[in-house]
Amino acid sequence: MLNPKPNSQQSSLYEKRKAVFPKAVNGRFRRFKWLVMLVTLGIYYGTPWLRWDRGPYVPNQAVLIDLAHRRFYMFGIEIWPQEFYFVAGLLIMAGIGLFLVTSAVGRAWCGYACPQTVWTDLFQHVDRLVDGDRNAQLRLQAAPWGPGKIGKRAIKWLIYLQIAFWTGGAWIMYFADAPTLTRSFWSGTADPIAYATVAVLTATTFIFGGFMREQVCIYMCPWPRIQTAMLDEKSLIVTYKDWRGEPRGSVKQAEKTPGAVGDCIDCNQCVNSCPTGYDIRNGPDIACITCALCIDACDNVMAQIGRPRGLIDYATLEDCAVERAGGAPRPIIKALFHTRTLVYLGVWSALGLGLLFALGARKHIGIAVQKDRNPPYMRMSSGEIRNAYTVKLRNMEARPRLMEVSIDGLPGGRMWTDETARDSAARALRSTVAADRVEPLRVYVIAPDGTGAQHFTFKLRALDQEGGGGSTDVRFDAPGGDGQ
């Protein structure tokens, strides 16, 4: 042991969470946060219930991640597993989108749109609904356990649990047909994985939203660290304008000795309204998620005492320096666009346009061929040479299509499948490919004795009005080839 005699003065190595009871605020940013909460939660809970008619052969859920059938549906877009680069592209866009947002408006993601923020905000409203506002919550926290406190806690946690359950319940709706899954979920016949997923997400939502709250942001989440690294002196942050506020003093002091004290009356409304319990007057910090509620709180106080708003406000560090030196505040809109923002915007838009172009230009029909390599070729009793191939015809349309596969090249070459007789061997064969399916065909290609090893092409053509097709180059092996 390093310290045989533990010193009474020694600090504790671990700190109990200091509960945060943010005070309700009204104001423009609060209203904006309500709107964002409404939109994000609306999207989250509502999206799986949107329908999108794709015809009789494929699901009609607008957004569906169909893992069982390996399809990803998003409105008019259907992604197959081999096209996963579209999803990867979307993820990259989301990443660069966060860079863009961060460079323009700082930690806006943390402050407004992050699920941890939105759900914590929701749970804090539940606190106010059940326990009352900040002061009532503080009193209840300090009160001894009694019937009243137990009852209120029980009600509150039951509401938490309800919200958490619906959060987990909504999640699984993205992975199966929502109405069907809802029925099977409540009749107890859904896949066990559905119940497990709901249970896990209910538990995490309950714990993270109800109890961990700002601890997630400050200790668990890597994103604040990354975001703080991406902020620079041109990024908007929530700032206390200390040159205007300091030294702090009461309204009476200011009346007695004008000019001796700043605008901050040290009312602590900014700290009391902060969902992470941080004092913004100490400067930017990882604990500040830039939700801007302190701006609303301070603006309300400034309005009451008849001083101009914006003692706490969005500003860039560059603008702070200008203002500190006596310059006029710059409108926020001008802070949004600077070189880095524009570069991010350019990259983001280019990616988006590229993806859209690729999506529009992709073909909904295709052919892929795998050649048998063991044995590479066969001699038939007639002396002809036979090669075998697995030909896969891809039909991404939501209807069955009649397709024709033909041999291009390979003089004298004919083919048949394991479902047709060898007598019917021909230069081309037809097959109806079911809607939204890949049809594998076992194809035997035969060429006259003496045919050398060579390449030829399988050509695919759709025999309906829309047409289209594809081709793929394959090898034909024969004895006396190039040593293969």
Added chain:
Amino acid sequence: MMTLGVKTMANKRIDETTGVETMGHEWDGIEELNNPLPRWWLIILWLTVIFSVGYVVVYPAIPLLHTATPGVAGWSSRGQLTKEMQAAEAGRAAVLAKLAATPLNEVAADKDLLAKAVAGGHAAFLQNCVQCHGSGAAGSVGYPNLNDDDWLWGGNLDQIHQTLLHGVRQPGDAETRTSLMPSFGKDGILTAAQINEVASYVLTLSGSAKPDAASQAGQAIFAANCVVCHGADGKGNRQVGAPNLTDKIWLYGGSKQQIVNSVTNAHAGVMPAWTGRLDPVTIKMLALYVHSLGGGEDFKEAPAAPPAVDNGNAQPQAQ
């Protein structure tokens, strides 16, 4: 270091830059800020410790000399494997039962059953047949290629099945495929010159060589010695496993020298009878697999099979 720690323990102060209290110790001017970890971290640490104790009790954990503590749950990787294998077998049982109940020639009517049977046959083939026929079933000299359309003993499902059940030249199996080509040279039936002539004639049958004086001489020798089994036109006879000499496929090689060798010494390849070695359903699946390789013959189109052999497995031809 210990003394240093004790000595400086009381030197707590507020750090100016951060406004955070120091821990009160200092080594060569290096101090530590007191930013305590959240308590729930500590709680989680203890929870994991408790979990690990439970894990050691429940699962095999502490290594002993030859084994490890078994754990109260009785779990073992071998036991898990056994369970998974049993589950897999249980999953296959329905298919195998259906396959056992379905006559061989009616399996193809059920596409799903056929696909499963062919897959099962492939698996059995890789275990039991590749040693001679090769992993691609392409055979080699002396071991028939099963992909092509040339069959010594017949290529429809029943004929393949029969060959699998009873093998080729399997001693002790009354119904095995058997025939014997004489060693014309070794046994002194023909002279070396005669063998050379008959080989020349055989080559002309498949169009591999043009008729010449030797082959014309060989034709008479062929008529006198070979037509009994290989037929007057040289097309062979599947009832006795006599190969078709007019096609381009040669089990023991199609060069003049190889044919001379075959006539001189004769070959009598063997294949084990799989009855008793493999269960009937597996043999059925093997027949379906071999038939599916691209050379399988249609039952109806095949030349009338001899009714002489009835092993109880052959299916009626009427369809």
